[in-house]
Amino acid sequence: xxxxxxxxxxxxxxxxVSAVEGNVGKLAGVESVKVHLExxxxxxxxxxxxxxxxxxKETIDDQGYDVE
Amino acid sequence: xxxxxxxxxxxxxxxxVSAVEGNVGKLAGVESVKVHLExxxxxxxxxxxxxxxxxxKETIDDQGYDVE
Numbered sequence: 001x002x003x004x005x006x007x008x009x010x011x012x013x014x015x016x017v018s019a020v021e022g023n024v025g026k027l028a029g030v031e032s033v034k035v036h037l038e039x040x041x042x043x044x045x046x047x048x049x050x051x052x053x054x055x056x057k058e059t060i061d062d063q064g065y066d067v068e
Numbered sequence: 069x070x071x072x073x074x075x076x077x078x079x080x081x082x083x084x085v086s087a088v089e090g091n092v093g094k095l096a097g098v099e100s101v102k103v104h105l106e107x108x109x110x111x112x113x114x115x116x117x118x119x120x121x122x123x124x125k126e127t128i129d130d131q132g133y134d135v136e
Binding site for chain 1: 083
């Protein structure tokens with residue numbers, strides 16, 4: 001299991017938290033995802049063989065947010 | 069038909085626009101609703117006999133926003 005903290009810009013409210021946590025959280029291989037709205041950080045715990053970091057970043061990007 | 073422009077604070081993103089437009093828009097008696105995100109204004113056209121201004125304000129408030 002791996003842990004990563006991503007810097008994400010554009011998240012502004014509870015709906016944004018739900019969009020990111022909901023969509024990343026339902027990826028097979030993601031164990032947990034937690035958005036910290038004020039700091040713009042997203043903590044993700046995932047199984048590297050099942051889901052790639054690239055896929056996680058792409059999922060956040062697809063919701064309309066910029067991942068550094 | 070009446071037109072009103074409400075000042076609403078706390079709307080920050082497209083999800084907020086959808087929450088307000090979607091929920092106000094489905095009230096019986098509301099003909100149209102348009103959120104202007106940058107100015108925090110919400111234009112509503114409604115039929116006063118079918119829906120009250122108070123009900124419209126309450127619906128926005130229920131979504132977590134402050135109506136002046």
